[in-house]
Amino acid sequence: MDQKLVTKLVHEAISENESLFLIELSFLTGDRIKIVVDGDNGVSIKECMRISRHVEHNLDREEEDFGLEVTSPDISHPLTVRRQYFKNINRVLKVKTEDKELEGTLISADENEISLRWKTREPKPIGKGKITVEKNASIAFSSITEAKVKITF
Numbered sequence: 001m002d003q004k005l006v007t008k009l010v011h012e013a014i015s016e017n018e019s020l021f022l023i024e025l026s027f028l029t030g031d032r033i034k035i036v037v038d039g040d041n042g043v044s045i046k047e048c049m050r051i052s053r054h055v056e057h058n059l060d061r062e063e064e065d066f067g068l069e070v071t072s073p074d075i076s077h078p079l080t081v082r083r084q085y086f087k088n089i090n091r092v093l094k095v096k097t098e099d100k101e102l103e104g105t106l107i108s109a110d111e112n113e114i115s116l117r118w119k120t121r122e123p124k125p126i127g128k129g130k131i132t133v134e135k136n137a138s139i140a141f142s143s144i145t146e147a148k149v150k151i152t153f
Contacts, residue, residue, distance in 0.1 A: 001027060001031050001033075001064060001066060003027055005058075005059070006025075006027070006033060006055065006059070007025060009054060009055045009058050009059070010022065010025055010035055010051070010055060012054065013050065013051040013054035013055060014037060014051065016050075017039070017047060019039045019040040019041055020037055020038070020039045020043065020047065021037070021038055021039070021040075021081060021083050022035070022036075022037060022081075023036040023037060023038050023073055023077075023080060023081055023084075024036040024080075030067065031064065031065060031066040031067065032066065032067035032068075032069070033055070033066060033067065033068050033069070034069045034071075035051065035052075035055070035068075035069065035070045035071070036071055036072065036073055036077075037051060037070065037071075037072060038072055038073055038081070038083075038084060038087075039072075039087075040083070040086075040087050041087075042072070043072035048070045048071060048072065049070075051070045052068055052070040055068060055070075056068055075149065075151055076148070077148075078146045078147055078148050079093075079147045079148065079149070082109070082111070082141060085106065085109040085114055085147075086109050088106055088149055089106050089107065089108065089109060090105060090106065090107070091105070091106055091149050091150075092104065092105055092106075092149070092150040092152060093105075093106050093114075093116065093147050093148065093149060093150065094147070094148050094150050095114070095116065095139060095144060095146075095147045096144070096145045096146040096147070097139060097143045097144060097145060098143065098145060102116055102118070102137055102139070103116075103118060103150065104116035104117050104118030104135070104137070105117050105118065107136075112140060112141060113138050113139055113140045113141060114138070114139050114141070114144075114147075115136060115137070115138050115139075116136065116137050116139065117134060117135070117136050118134070118135055119132050119133070119134050119135070120132070120133060120135055121133075
């Protein structure tokens with residue numbers, strides 16, 4: 001399997017739609033190719049089919065048989081590309097770093113970090129009881145070990 005050719009074909013197919021970006025390109029045992037693509041506005045089945053056809057029609061199955069899977073990341077798939085953070089602004093994320101775990105609404109993202117906001121209950125400064133306070137945290141991309149979108153119903 002010519003991995004350079006496959007990589008070139010995948011990038012050609014994705015570049016036809018500027019809202020798409022590559023999450024994963026894997027060459028698995030048994031000559032299987034797995035392509036995971038995301039998009040700023042999601043990825044339609046039609047786009048997955050278009051990418052699959054572009055790769056498949058430019059490779060010769062007579063020369064080498066292969067399996068091809070083109071998919072978008074499922075909801076359990078962690079965010080791995082910075083562009084995914086931008087598309088998930090205003091959604092709730094679970095973010096793990098080396099020393100803590102945070103859950104909050106993604107309020108912004110730039111090239112270096114993300115900002116989360118959440119509400120929590122804390123003891124009143126004076127007297128008994130608790131009050132609800134809003135917390136913010138900025139987290140550098142370099143310190144994130146895993147981040148997932150939390151589905152709320």
